[in-house]
Amino acid sequence: MRSSQDMSVTWVHLMVYAFEAANLNPAELFDSVGLDIKALNDSRNGFKQDDLSRLWREASRVSGNPAIGLLMSNSPAVSVFNTFSYGILASENIEAALARLIRYQRIIGESMNASLTEESGGSRLNIRVEGNLEPVAYQGFDGALAIMMTTISWAAQMEIKPLEICFLQPEPKDRQPYDEQFRCPLKFNQPHASVLFSRHDYIRPSPIGNETISLMHDGELDKSIRDLDESSLTDKVIRLFASELVNQEPNIETMASALNMSKRTFQRRLKDEGWTFVKLVDHTRKNMAMDYVLQPQYSLQQISHLLGFTEHSNFYRAFKRWYGLTPRQYRDKERDNESEEFEG
Secondary structure, eight states: OOOTTEEEHHHHHHHHHHHHHTTOOHHHHHHHTTOOGGGGGOTTOEEEHHHHHHHHHHHHHHHTOTTGGGGGGGSOHHHHHTHHHHHHHTSSSHHHHHHHHHHTGGGTBTTEEEEEEEETTEEEEEEEEOSOSSOOOHHHHHHHHHHHHHHHHHHHTSOOOOSEEEOSSOOOSOOHHHHHHHOSOEEOSOSSEEEEEOHHHHHSOOTTOOHHHHHHHHHHHHHHHHHHHSOOHHHHHHHHHHHHOTTSOOOHHHHHHHTTOOHHHHHHHHHHTTOOHHHHHHHHHHHHHHHHHTOTTSOHHHHHHHTTOSSHHHHHHHHHHHHSSOHHHHHHHHHHHHHHHHHO
């Protein structure tokens, strides 16, 4: 079963296409990072974001190709995602297509977090992931951007050139694969992956757009989302934490009330899933702390606030207990590791 930091089996199938395009043996690759490729045979399974990051890094190392994620642009994303892809392709324009992508992004993975922001120059699609304990591999973002731009240009029946595309990783020594893939201004070492579309491209009518077909697929996708909502109590609590933690200590009575349960029932159901409230709070803060610390736009005081610590010193002590380093030491260590990876 999928949980809150999982990506779908369907997404991992697209990764496998990229590995095969790089002449790698997917079964051996999975085994090398402790994963069982047979898990792909059950569509109900999910893959942890951290496991996929290790898989991407190993694939990049074995292939000698830092840009291996771009090979996902040639994967059969439309046929693999089926209803999800057809609904997006039948959208009236890029604006409607991206709105559907965001509305149904959980089909791709529970850990995916895409959003839209309006800017003076146009509209920006932002892509992040959540729930990871380890640094996220940039190759997966490369793949997502490559698939998206290939699909959008195909649907438009013309090459769509964004105003800019932003990437997580430092600028590579060899930019050629990226320049050839995207053919637009590129920015590296950014806080998160994103694409900025001009307003003209954003609202241009699609030559294959069909609102009737899109709405038909929306009905099927709404059912798929409802099925995903029948998740464990643990996942529901974690999602609530993400929105309720800011600047306040989690309260068991408040959380139980938000889920329409008595405190006693809430505690019993958490126990049935192997948790106490205190342990689940600690687990969730640990995961969220890692995600925030690896994003340099957040100050350490901001992170302490976002995690609901009323005293900054409590956050520092908790982080050191979780990871053996203070938040600043961990952030500096990861920055140094990234520099070494791209200089090597």
